Amino acid sequence: xxxxxxxxxxxxxxxxxxxxxxxxxxxxxxxxxxxxxxxxxxxxxxxxxxxxxxxxxxxxxxxxxxxxxxxxxxxxxxxxxxxxxxxxxxxxxxxxxxxxxxxxxxxxxxxxxxxxxxxxxxxxxxxxxxxxxxxxxxxxxxxxxxxxxxxxxxxxxxxxxxxxxxxxxxxxxxxxxxxxxxxxxxxxxxxxxxxxxxxxxxxxxxxxxxxxxxxxxxxxxxxxxxxxxxx
Amino acid sequence: xxxxxxxxxxxxxxxxxxxxxxxxxxxxxxxxxxxxxxxxxxxxxxxxxxxxxxxxxxxxxxxxxxxxxxxxxxxxxxxxxxxxxxxxxxxxxxxxxxxxxxxxxxxxxxxxxxxxxxxxxxxxxxxxxxxxxxxxxxxxxxxxxxxxxxxxxxxxxxxxxxxxxxxxxxxxxxxxxxxxxxxxxxxxxxxxxxxxxxxxxxxxxxxxxxxxxxxxxxxxxxxxxxxxxxxxxxxxxxxxxxxxxxxxxxxxxxxxxxxxxxxxxxxxxxxxxxxxxxxxxxxxxxxxxxxxxxxxxxxxxxxxxxxxxxxxxxxxxxxxxxxxxxxxxxxxxxxxxxxxxxxxxxxxxxxxxx
Amino acid sequence: xxxxxxxxxxxxxxxxxxxxxxxxxxxxxxxxxxxxxxxxxxxxxxxxxxxxxxxxxxxxxxxxxxxxxxxxxxxxxxxxxxxxxxxxxxxxxxxxxxxxxxxxxxxxxxxxxxxxxxxxxxxxxxxxxxxxxxxxxxxxxxxxxxxxxxxxxxxxxxxxxxxxxxxxxxxxxxxxxxxxxxxxxxxxxxxxxxxxxxxxxxxxxxxxxxxxxxxxxxxxxx
Numbered sequence: 001x002x003x004x005x006x007x008x009x010x011x012x013x014x015x016x017x018x019x020x021x022x023x024x025x026x027x028x029x030x031x032x033x034x035x036x037x038x039x040x041x042x043x044x045x046x047x048x049x050x051x052x053x054x055x056x057x058x059x060x061x062x063x064x065x066x067x068x069x070x071x072x073x074x075x076x077x078x079x080x081x082x083x084x085x086x087x088x089x090x091x092x093x094x095x096x097x098x099x100x101x102x103x104x105x106x107x108x109x110x111x112x113x114x115x116x117x118x119x120x121x122x123x124x125x126x127x128x129x130x131x132x133x134x135x136x137x138x139x140x141x142x143x144x145x146x147x148x149x150x151x152x153x154x155x156x157x158x159x160x161x162x163x164x165x166x167x168x169x170x171x172x173x174x175x176x177x178x179x180x181x182x183x184x185x186x187x188x189x190x191x192x193x194x195x196x197x198x199x200x201x202x203x204x205x206x207x208x209x210x211x212x213x214x215x216x217x218x219x220x221x222x223x224x225x226x227x228x229x230x231x
Numbered sequence: 232x233x234x235x236x237x238x239x240x241x242x243x244x245x246x247x248x249x250x251x252x253x254x255x256x257x258x259x260x261x262x263x264x265x266x267x268x269x270x271x272x273x274x275x276x277x278x279x280x281x282x283x284x285x286x287x288x289x290x291x292x293x294x295x296x297x298x299x300x301x302x303x304x305x306x307x308x309x310x311x312x313x314x315x316x317x318x319x320x321x322x323x324x325x326x327x328x329x330x331x332x333x334x335x336x337x338x339x340x341x342x343x344x345x346x347x348x349x350x351x352x353x354x355x356x357x358x359x360x361x362x363x364x365x366x367x368x369x370x371x372x373x374x375x376x377x378x379x380x381x382x383x384x385x386x387x388x389x390x391x392x393x394x395x396x397x398x399x400x401x402x403x404x405x406x407x408x409x410x411x412x413x414x415x416x417x418x419x420x421x422x423x424x425x426x427x428x429x430x431x432x433x434x435x436x437x438x439x440x441x442x443x444x445x446x447x448x449x450x451x452x453x454x455x456x457x458x459x460x461x462x463x464x465x466x467x468x469x470x471x472x473x474x475x476x477x478x479x480x481x482x483x484x485x486x487x488x489x490x491x492x493x494x495x496x497x498x499x500x501x502x503x504x505x506x507x508x509x510x511x512x513x514x515x516x517x518x519x520x521x522x523x524x525x526x527x528x529x530x531x532x533x534x535x536x537x538x539x540x541x542x543x544x545x546x547x548x549x550x551x552x553x554x555x556x557x558x559x560x561x562x563x564x565x566x567x568x569x570x571x572x573x574x575x576x577x578x579x580x581x582x583x584x585x
Numbered sequence: 586x587x588x589x590x591x592x593x594x595x596x597x598x599x600x601x602x603x604x605x606x607x608x609x610x611x612x613x614x615x616x617x618x619x620x621x622x623x624x625x626x627x628x629x630x631x632x633x634x635x636x637x638x639x640x641x642x643x644x645x646x647x648x649x650x651x652x653x654x655x656x657x658x659x660x661x662x663x664x665x666x667x668x669x670x671x672x673x674x675x676x677x678x679x680x681x682x683x684x685x686x687x688x689x690x691x692x693x694x695x696x697x698x699x700x701x702x703x704x705x706x707x708x709x710x711x712x713x714x715x716x717x718x719x720x721x722x723x724x725x726x727x728x729x730x731x732x733x734x735x736x737x738x739x740x741x742x743x744x745x746x747x748x749x750x751x752x753x754x755x756x757x758x759x760x761x762x763x764x765x766x767x768x769x770x771x772x773x774x775x776x777x778x779x780x781x782x783x784x785x786x787x788x789x790x791x792x793x794x795x796x797x798x799x800x801x802x803x804x805x806x807x
Contacts, residue, residue, distance in 0.1 A: 054349075064247030066254075093257070100261035104732050105755050112648025116608075123631040123648060124610035132647065137757040195758070263726045263733060264702070296702065480675060480694060512690075545686070574709030575685055575719065 026118070027226055029130045032191075032198040034228040035149065040087045041189075042147035044103065045096050046073055050210065051158040053181060062159075065211050069157065072216030077153070080220050084229045088151075095144045105137055106152055110188050113200050134195035142192040150192055153223065155185040157210055183208035187223045199228050233338055235286055245306065248346055252307035255360050259293050259309070262360075266294035266314060274464050275312055275330075278323060281399040282331045286338065298475040299371060300413060303358050304333040306343050311359065317465055318472040319488065320409060321495065323457035327396050328406035328443075332433075335391030341384040354378035380433065386442060393446040402454030407443035412491060414440075419487035470536055473505040482513040493528075503529040504539045511542055519546050537566035541576060553583045606635035611644060618642055619658020622714065622748050625773035628766060630654070639668035641751075646763050652754035654767060657740075660747040667695050674698060681745035685710075685719040688740055692751065693723075700728035713741040714748050714776035725753055735760040739771040748776060 035041070050065040081088045091099070109132050116123045117130055141150055159181040182204065189199040203223055209215035239245040259265055266272070272294055280287040289308040299315040310333065312326075320326045336342055346352045354377035380388070393403045465472075476485055489506040496502060507525030510518040526543045529535040544559035560580040564573060611630040617623050630644045641655040660666060662681040669676070677695045679688070685708065693703045704724045711720035718741030725734040736753035752767040754760040 062247070064241060064250060067241055067247070067250045097257075097261050100731075101733060101757065104730055105757050107730060108650045108732055108755065109647070111650035115650065116648040121606060121608050121633065123608060123645070125629050125631055125646060133758075135758045135762070262731050264731065297700075478693070478697070545684075571705045572686070572708040574707070578710040 026130065027199055027201050028228060029196055029198045032196075032228070034230045035086070035189075037085070037230045038087065039149055040089060040145075040147040041081070041149045041151050042089050042091060042141065042145040042192075043074075043077060043081075044091060044099075044106075044141075044150055044152045045093075046070065046077070046153040046155065047107070048073060048153075048155045048210070049157070051156070052161045053158050054161060065159070068212075069155070069210035069216065072210055072213050073153070073155065073220060075213065076217040076220035077151075077224075079217065080224055084224075084227065086229060089145055089147055091145060099141055099144065102134070102137055102141055103152075105134060106188065106190065107154070109134060109197065110152065110154065110186055110200070113188075113197065114186060114202055117200070118202055130197065130200055132197045134190065134197075136195060138190060138192050138195045148192055149198075150190045152188040152190065153185065154187075155183070155210065155219075155223075157181070157183045157185075157208065159209070159211075182206055183210075183219065185219070185223050187227075189228070201226060232284055232286070235289060244347065245343060248343065249307045251356075252305040252309055252359070255305075256291070256293070256307070256309045259295070259311070259360055264296050266296050268294070268468075271464060271468070275326070278327055278399075279310060279330050279334070282327055282395045283334050284395070284398070286334070290334070290337075296475075298472070298479055301358060301371070302329050302333055303355075304337045304342070305359055306337070306340065306346070308337070309359070314468070314472050314475070317468070318476060319412065320461075321456075321458065322405065322461045324396065324401040324403075324405035324455065325409045326461070327399060327401045328392060328403075328409055331392035331395040331399075332388045332406075333392075334395060335388035336380065336384065338391060339384070339387055341380055341388065345378065345380060345384075351378050375433070385433065385439065389439065389443055390446060393443070393450055397450045397454060400455055402456055403447040403450045404444075404454075405456060406447060407440045410440050410443065415491060416484050416487045419483045420481070421483055469499075469501050473501055477505055477508045477512070482509050485509045493525075497528075498532050500529040500532040500535040500539070503532060504536050504542070507539065507542050511546060519549065522546055537563050537570065540566060541570075541572075544576070544579070548579060548583070557583045606633065608633055618656050621743075621776045621779060622656070622658050623775045623777060624656075624750075624770045626766075627769060637668050640664060640666065647754070647759060652759055652763060653752070655749075655751040657747060657749040657751075660749075662745055666691060666747075667698075679747045681742065683742070683747075685721075685740070688719075688742075688747065688749075689721055692738070692749075696725060702726040702728075711739060713739040713771060714743060714774045716741045716743050716776065718742075718748075720771075723753075724756065733757075735764075737764055737767060739774070741776075743776050744779065748774075750774070 048066055048070050050062050050069050052062050052065075078088065096103070113130070113132055115121055117126065117132075122128065138150065141147070183206070184202075184204040186200065186202040188197055190196065191198050201223060205222075208219045208222070210219055239249060241247070241250060272292060275294065276290075276292040279290050279292050283290045290304075290310055291308055292310045292312060294317075295311050295313050297313040297315055298318075299313055300319055301313040302311060302316055304310045310330070312330070316329065317326070320329070342355070346355060354374040357374055358371070358378070389406075393406060396403045396406065473489075476488065479485065486506065486509055489502055489509060492499075493502040493506055503525045507522045507529065510522035510525060523543060523546055526539045526546075529539040540559045540563035544556045544563060547553075547556035547559060557580055560576050560583075563570070563576055564580070567573070570576070609632045611626060611632050613626050613629055615623055615625050630646060633643045633645060633649060640660055641657045643649070644654040644656060645652055657666065660679045663678055665676055665678050667677060675694065675698060677691045679691065683691065689705060689708060693705070697703050702725065705721060706724060707720075707722040709720055711718055713720070718739060720737070720739050723736045723738070725736060726732075727734060733756050734753045735756040736751060738749060738751040740747060740749035742748075750767070750771050752764065754763060
């Protein structure tokens with residue numbers, strides 16, 4: 001339940017702002033403009049969950065969709081990064097086990113950024129800047145992977161089931177607008193030397209489909225829009 | 232016994248469920264709620280293995296820190312045993328009864344059948360840890376109704392479980408006792424039996440106890456309980472699990488459980504101490520007297536937790552019996568110099584000296 | 586739909602959706618919290634307000650999903666220490682007769698309603714708000730995301746009311762980063778006499794300071 005509430009938060013936050021990446025400065029930490037050309041980025045295992053919306057709008061996790069989505073997302077991410085000319089490494093499942101606490105820590109920080117930087121509940125002490133750092137908590141990631149930066153991604157995606165679509169149509173006839181599926185996601189780039197979140201993008205929209213390769217590539221493209229790679 | 236299960240193709244219904252389970256198992260492995268003591272885990276794994284026979288390689292035991300009676304097995308072979316269950320069973324045979332029952336569901340694919348229903352899937356997911364949080368653990372009881380196996384499946388699992396127990400050399404006559412003991416606890420609830428968190432995936436039917444007794448009767452006589460080995464393996468955790476039980480804040484149920492444990496094993500000081508704590512914290516009429524009695528029983532049994540002295544001290548302090556309070560606090564400080572509340576108890580002692 | 590005990594974060598999210606949550610800057614310097622409690626800040630904090638968040642003020646430096654400072658400005662006998670929840674979820678109310686142990690157990694119960702786990706690391710007497718109070722350290726394993734948090738708290742019962750500060754944040758990086766300021770704030774805390782609430786707090790002239798000497802363990806001026 002908490003996960004879907006976080007999803008709702010991201011959506012609510014987005015309601016106050018356009019669905020795509022903001023002006024560059026909002027996505028970038030102060031003093032950071034782009035990755036050095038030869039920097040290695042470790043792709044942390046993406047946290048993805050796909051849901052089906054029942055007729056009543058209750059989200060039901062769909063593991064087979066999630067399985068497919070994870071595969072497509074990963075492929076799309078690798079391809080996109082190759083296009084950007086990035087050097088990437090991935091994390092093995094075993095290594096990921098060891099890094100569980102850092103992952104959890106980052107997820108909490110990412111939620112905070114989503115709610116308090118991109119959302120309407122800005123923290124005055126942050127002075128409008130993307131100013132969050134995990135400090136040396138990220139050291140084990142650097143050690144395990146040898147990378148200079150880490151890219152975290154998180155996606156919650158719901159799709160209207162056939163019953164839901166039928167209900168939507170029926171309600172529309174009665175003049176009631178009801179949301180179909182929604183895709184909320186974030187991508188976060190962390191400097192593994194300092195622990196700073198140097199780039200963050202979040203997305204919430206009604207479209208996107210991670211269950212197929214082509215639309216998954218489009219989702220990744222949107223999510224990584226404005227990714228700060230050296231030109 | 233059916234042949235070992237092959238991993239289903241990912242696009243199938245079953246494949247999808249396996250994928251969920253696999254992901255949850257990964258999360259569980261990384262979770263701070265998992266109890267990772269290699270020795271204890273290996274011990275329970277061995278028992279599960281003996282029961283599962285040819286399916287042993289497919290069964291993976293995970294111990295989970297949660298103060299409720301629950302064990303479950305997912306279709307992909309992930310088995311969870313909660314520490315609340317390990318506190319409540321008296322010996323290996325009783326644990327084997329529960330695990331054998333779960334393996335029974337697994338072998339007959341009952342869980343899979345049940346999981347085709349969305350609501351059941353949601354409820355089961357919450358025991359397994361699937362869909363995020365099991366809100367307050369107290370809500371587990373409400374979920375039990377939604378997930379429950381039908382009577383036919385329960386009977387089947389009991390039959391298979393009894394057979395597995397017997398084949399692994401355990402006394403099947405221990406099985407019905409597990410449920411009888413649970414029922415005792417449930418009946419102690421002020422609200423009665425409805426929606427008890429203690430039954431998690433298996434709300435009991437009255438006939439189950441009878442059926443289990445009958446099954447034991449029909450099985451060949453004999454079989455081990457291995458109570459001594461069980462006691463040895465769980466002893467290092469008893470204090471922690473008892474502390475968690477007391478913290479549940481459900482005195483009537485805890486009293487039913489702890490009274491049973493204390494009467495069964497009067498030499499184990501920790502049970503007497505824990506019941507004393509429940510009385511002291513409830514602080515109803517006569518409760519403080521009962522608490523003192525229990526603390527003193529713990530002292531008499533020997534090997535008492537230092538907190539028994541603290542408990543006595545706190546009761547006397549409440550009653551403004553300074554001399555007795557001081558003496559007990561002093562014994563606590565002596566026995567537990569590293570206690571988290573050392574400084575606080577020391578200041579109580581000093582106050583009483585003024 | 587099962588009823589979850591509502592933690593500040595979830596209330597916030599719901600309030601956010603309803604458009605009625607706000608953030609205020611808490612400035613450096615003296616800050617009054619409620620009618621009697623005054624703390625001195627050596628740097629600004631952020632305070633989150635939303636209906637239904639409970640009797641404590643909720644402050645944060647990094648955002649609620651990361652760190653939370655709960656400031657209790659005088660909880661009366663019988664009052665809950667958290668937002669009231671519908672349904673059968675267990676509730677935790679303060680009683681003026683509570684001893685430090687029992688107050689800790691009360692907060693522990695509050696923080697574990699959602700299945701989180703709490704472990705007390707330290708409990709000791711400490712001066713707080715100029716009175717004989719207590720300080721405790723704890724760790725929490727958060728149920729929702731398995732985050733491992735460290736916490737520190739101060740409390741005192743004055744004229745039958747509970748004044749307390751609880752701060753918890755992930756044990757990695759964030760707790761070490763901010764705990765110093767929390768400890769400093771707690772040490773600076775003062776309680777005005779109830780009828781002097783409207784007067785500016787003086788720097789202590791005429792007030793008796795009840796303090797515990799950390800070396801000798803002796804209480805003076807109480």
